[in-house]
Amino acid sequence: MSAKTIYVGVVGIGGVGNHFLSQLSRLPNAPALVLVARSSQTISSTAPSYTPINSFTWDEISSNPSVTKSGAWTPDQIATYLSQLPGRAVLVDNTSDVTLANAYPLFLSKGISIVTPNKKAFSSSIDLWNQIFTSATTGNALVYHESTVGAGLPVLSTLRDLVATGDKVTRIEGVFSGTLSFLFNNFAPVTPSSTSPPGKWSQVVAQAKELGYTEPDPRDDLNGMDVARKLTILARIAGLQVANSDSFPIESLIPAELESLASDSAGAAEFMTRLPEFDERMESVKKAAEAEGKVVRYVGSVDVVAGKVKVSLEKFDKGSAIAGLKGSDNIISFYTERYGASPLIVQGAGAGGAVTAMGVTADLIKVLQRLH
Amino acid sequence: MSAKTIYVGVVGIGGVGNHFLSQLSRLPNAPALVLVARSSQTISSTAPSYTPINSFTWDEISSNPSVTKSGAWTPDQIATYLSQLPGRAVLVDNTSDVTLANAYPLFLSKGISIVTPNKKAFSSSIDLWNQIFTSATTGNALVYHESTVGAGLPVLSTLRDLVATGDKVTRIEGVFSGTLSFLFNNFAPVTPSSTSPPGKWSQVVAQAKELGYTEPDPRDDLNGMDVARKLTILARIAGLQVANSDSFPIESLIPAELESLASDSAGAAEFMTRLPEFDERMESVKKAAEAEGKVVRYVGSVDVVAGKVKVSLEKFDKGSAIAGLKGSDNIISFYTERYGASPLIVQGAGAGGAVTAMGVTADLIKVLQRLH
Known part of the structure; x- marks a missing residue:
């Protein structure tokens, strides 16, 4: 000193x-x-x-x-x-x-x-x-x-402490994008408002874009690559030798039919114009979750034991911490040997200057x- | 190095x-x-x-x-x-x-x-x-x-980081006792089971004691002093000059009528025997919360702006993170200037070797x- x-x-x-x-x-x-x-x-x-x-x-x-x-x-x-x-x-x-x-x-x-x-x-x-x-x-x-x-948020420091002190991290799961958190918390809320029910998927995306919650080109959020990069980092700290941030399954929210649009601003504009064509697809994903009493969320997960990483749409119980997320918050759950069935959770704003x-x-x- | x-x-x-x-x-x-x-x-x-x-x-x-x-x-x-x-x-x-x-x-x-x-x-x-x-x-x-x-859980390190980097912590609130978390999550669950409804307060306390969730003498949990000690530490790191861990309001869950019982194991046994006499009191606290569509929880809070610390029973919206707590987990919410309306939350097991x-x-x- x-x-x-x-x-x-x-x-x-x-x-x-x-x-x-x-x-x-x-x-x-x-x-x-x-x-x-x-x-x-x-x-x-x-x-x-x-x-x-x-x-x-x-x-x-x-x-x-x-x-x-x-x-x-x-x-x-x-x-x-x-x-x-x-x-x-x-x-x-x-x-x-x-x-x-x-x-x-x-x-x-x-x-x-x-x-x-x-x-x-x-x-x-x-x-x-x-x-x-x-x-x-x-x-x-x-x-x-x-x-x-x-x-x-204290995410990496917590993971490093768990690893360094000899805990066995078995699974990491969470919502790692403020944008996608906002989109799904609004598209598929746990308790939908009866006076202003949630909009169609394309409307929620358009609203998020207007509010500045998305990148200038919303496809940069919807392709899942930002989430994949964060997962790559977490998986590596947890001990997995992930080759690259595209070396595992990433479920893109860009409809396959729109993947060939130009990557410039004209392409982005056309993407937003054509997105409503695919609203029924997202509606059926949402309904399938509802039929099981669940809500759909866009999550990243690292199964450390099986050595598997993925970014995907998943269904969650309405009483779960992930389902209950508000606004554009992130949530990260660490399942470990010491913490047992009840994970260590960190939650809050995960973006902003x-x-x-x-x-x-x-x-x-x-x-x-x-x-x- | x-x-x-x-x-x-x-x-x-x-x-x-x-x-x-x-x-x-x-x-x-x-x-x-x-x-x-x-x-x-x-x-x-x-x-x-x-x-x-x-x-x-x-x-x-x-x-x-x-x-x-x-x-x-x-x-x-x-x-x-x-x-x-x-x-x-x-x-x-x-x-x-x-x-x-x-x-x-x-x-x-x-x-x-x-x-x-x-x-x-x-x-x-x-x-x-x-x-x-x-x-x-x-x-x-x-x-x-x-x-x-x-x-x-990364509680103090997070608070110290917030303070050291110049954020203004306005309020800290949470459930700081695994025992009291377990007691209220079982006594006043968000969605009570229809097949096995929650027991009376004294029954929940007796069950927690049997399961080893309480101190040998449950009064050591119910008096709120352990929570008060933790709050004292948080408040001081947040900048308040708290004189001592009993220099602020602490709502004890020991009925006033039982406060004079001996502090030995005979006193503890008599306490458990007589606790059912006061079940109606806790039942009415629970009902008052239910009437507002809320649940009752035993929380500690530090209002950094007003300089006030307290340990008390409070009502929470059923959709709130505190109400949704499971098992014997702790939860700590940091409200700060930078994090705005949506607090930074840390959650998980807060006790155990x-x-x-x-x-x-x-x-x-x-x-x-x-x-x-």
Whole structure:
């Protein structure tokens, strides 16, 4: 617990990045912010003094007269800059960039720790996953990525604690997408309102899009890939060698007939126009669940014992915790040997700039405590 | 991350202590176990080599020929032993002993870190609380006590992360006792079974006692003091200066007419015999909730904004997460500025040797990571 300076570089100044900088600015004993980069600009503290950039919004940072301003830096350039600082360094990657993600082993092997909500590196090939953790050991650096699953909710930390203390995790199940949570909580509520009954599937999707609950192109939520990436991360921490985030069954909610639509905004518009053609299909899925006294939900599950991962529509008892979910909340249930029949459950908002940044900031605090 | 040895002393070999030793035995890079004590016996590794005691059950430990065997040591003696070891030391207190708890400031000021599920030190006077955290700073030592609330559930770590990252926690509410969870989930279920309707209050209490869900004397659960101790800890972490665990309203479930019964086992027996006299009182509480379409639950709440803490019977909507709790699970809801209307919820078993020990072991791992 020496007072040795720890340096931080932040890449990505979007919704999460801005909240993160604001949270960073209020930390007691904050580390020294020496690099802030966004897509085409890089601001860095000038050698050889590396005085901390004491400003925490992009406007302030870029108008600071004592900083060095450059265009976009490659991951290589960023790693070189951070590794020659006169103290330990941490890269905070608030982007969803795949190029930067692929360079994590480089950063880690140079002793630069990583804190990030970027799922890319952890949900791509198992080779990259293994390289990341091997490089962290070699470089004596740390990797924390709590916000890659459930934003600020204590999901990965809980799973890691279960595993590290020797519990046997048998099954992980949950709703891992705020968007899909919202869609099904509204499409198939446990107790439908008699005055305003739930709309057809296409209407619920359109409403979610209007409210900003979906990606600009709702197909990016409905294809299940975001959920698959999160499941890949959980399964790997639980000990499964998942090859990739598309190496297991993923039930897409995009009707097969619409899969060939262009991936551009015209395609997205046509998708929304044609979605009502398939309402009866979703209605029959919902009715089949109702016939059993259940509701349908879009869930991800990891059967650790059988080594199986899948993303699918499933039926749940109306009294279950998953069925009772509200709004756009996530829920994650850990079934383990020690917890027995009654899982350990974590629930709450799993998306949004402030709570995602909170997960990043909490991770950074832990890295600072361990690096000292 | 040097390879410097960290030494561990464990006091208390009961339900939690045995599970903890078993978990400790399977840790990779385990610290050096050098002291194990129970009420009347102390086993320690012998000076000056302080070879780790490589045994993890009391029988093995006490039959180890190379250890030193003594009678009970005072906290002072334990602190002296741990502080003269040739490396950093951690005391794991698996007792519920108040004398040892009162000595935490002494241990911490000597640089000995503490990991414990013992609520006593953290729920007594605010003076002791302040001394503990001041001594930790002075002694450059760490204190982790996750298992004091909700056993292995990530409750305190989550609250500390929310606070440390600058979120404003406005309200904490939950069911903090497995026993009281079981009692009310059975006495006032959301959907009562038509074939075996819930029993009278005294019958449910008697059943819980038979099943081993209550303390030997059920009054130790029904008086609400255990819940009050947990609330005191949460409220303090959230920033309230709670003077003591009885300095706020605690609704006891012991009828006033029975409060004067002796505290011995004869008194406990008479309590159980006379409890049926008061069944109508609890029945009317249950009916009053039903009349509003709700169920009654025994909850603890911290209103951080108003600075108010209380333990009480409250009515909850049948669709709420608290009403839907099953078995003897705990549930803890954190309402914060960032999470808005939809709280961050943690739920699951909040008692039991294995899961309590898991919280202790996970804390120890974090201490080891930070001490290196």
